[in-house]
Amino acid sequence: MLITLTGATGFLGSHVLARLLRDPAVEVVALGRDPDDVAAHRLKTAVAATGCAVPEDFDSRVRPLRITLEDEHLGLSHPQYAALARRTDVLWHLAGCIELDAPADRLRRVNVEGTRNILKLAASNARTRFLHTSTAYVAGARTGVCVPEDELGEEEFLTPYEESKFHAERLVHRYAAETGRPTAVLRPSVLVSDRPLAAKGPRHTLAAVGAGLGQLRTYLTDSAAHSADETTPARPPLSLRLSGDPEAEVNLLQVEYASEAMVHIACSRPQKQVGKAHTFHVVHPRGTRVGAVVQAVEHHLPGIRLSMTGERFQPTALESLLLRASQGTHAYTGLQRTYERAAFEAATGHLSAPAPLTDTYLRAALAPPPDPAHPCPPRPLLERS
Structure with a gap:
């Protein structure tokens, strides 16, 4: 089986490839x-x-x-494009x-137009199965509900990212309806x-937040050292506010579990459902309390002592730095929703439930x-002039 894969060096993609x-x-052909x-x-x-060993036959199996x-034709010559389309059994975006x-x-160019161009490659071979990696957060700002797997309605969006993924997924559903070819949408x-x-490896969302927190910690340490002298008494903890509800939930899932499940779906015989993409919520059956994440932060x-409030407030300078360190995740600190997993469970019934996140x-x-001398640089908290 030849699987053509985009994004293989990313955080999820690397686990999928392994x-x-x-x-x-x-x-694998890794685009x-x-x-x-x-x-x-x-x-x-x-x-x-x-953490997986690189197979000895890696060079002969991964091109x-x-x-x-x-680019509409992915920057490939006509012979390259045709050969790739002809050989691909599964195209996984x-x-x-x-x-x-x-x-x-930028989000539209990469996430929407990029998906459109990959779909053109999939359309070039009638036997190619297409898998698209979307996100559970195409549900946008919806809260207080259980989000169905087979629904993609117009939403109010919390971030530009999820809006771009919504429009990309809509292209995929249109492709499935128009071609009738086997198509799956995975929503982690x-x-x-x-x-x-x-x-220098790929990072997941919480690791990116952690890198931002490291910058904030360094800034606070340097500021304290600069202002302190031998007579300066120990300072009480600084209190910083965050918007949100500590009882709200964010859906976090272990990538090892997700990649195992997604590869199983990708390599299984597709269910017959002409004219419709199969959609799977690759999510944890239980959300993680936002308050638990804040305690870990x-x-x-x-x-630093953090408190959460549902009221609007004007952030202080330090609170603004904390928001920047959050890498945009603060948009999700007030949601309270669950996700339907019926199709996912039917396809991956051999897997036990993932462990709770402690x-x-x-x-x-x-x-x-682990190596502060050579980190993947997060966005700077303070822009240099």
């Missing part, structure tokens, strides 16, 4: 923006960063191919811009891991990269 390679019958020699190294590094996602508050034009929630991350900010797990997931 899991796919456990099946010796699977070969990406790097030159082939650079891509080959990055792919091996990404697989190793998941990188440089593309331009925003994982690539995308995942910054929650990235500029809308926030995927995380408690594994220590490689210094507080653990990484010694000398305080120890959340603290580890928020830990900064």
Whole structure:
């Protein structure tokens, strides 16, 4: 089976690739923006960063191919494009811009137009099965409900990211309706891991927040050191406010569980459902309390006491830095909803339920990269002039 994969060097993509390679019958064409020699190294590094061994036959089973996602023909020559379409059994689109508050034009260019161009490749071969990685957060600002798997309605969106994923998913459903070809939409929630991350490896959302917290902690430490002298008494904890409800929930799911389930769905015989994409919520059956996440954040900010409020307030300078450190996740601190999992459970009944995310797990997931000398740089909290 030849699986053509976009986004294989990303956080989820690297786990998917590592899991796919456990099946010796699977070969992978990894589409990406790097030159082939650079891509080959990055792919091996990404697989190793998941904690999985790089197979000895990696080079014979994984072939990188440089593309331009925003180009209608992916930047490939006609012979390259035709050969790729002809050989592909499963085309799995994982690539995308995942910054929650990235500029809308960039999100549309990568997430929407990029999906449109990948769908054109899928349409070039009638036997190709298409899988699209969306997000459970296409549900937008909806709260107080159980979100159905087979529904994609017009929503009010909390971030530009989820709006771009909504429009991309709508393209996929239209493709399935117009072609009648086997198509699946995978909607993962926030995927995380408690594994220590490689210094330059891909990050999950909580790790990106952790990196931002590391910057904030350094800023606070430097400020305290600059202002202190031998006669300065110990300062009481600083109190900072966050918007949201500690009893609200965010759906966090272990990436190892998610990749196992998603690969099983990808490699299983597709159900017959002409003219409609199968949609699967790849989510935890139980949400994680926002208050529990905030407590884990507080653990990484010694000398800071966090409180949550549902009232509007004008943030102080330090509270603004904390918001920036959150990498846009503060938009989700007030939601209270669940997700239907019937189709997912029917497709992955062999899997036991994922474990709850404990305080120890959340603290580890928020830990900064292990090598501060060579971290993946987060967005700076303070812009330099």
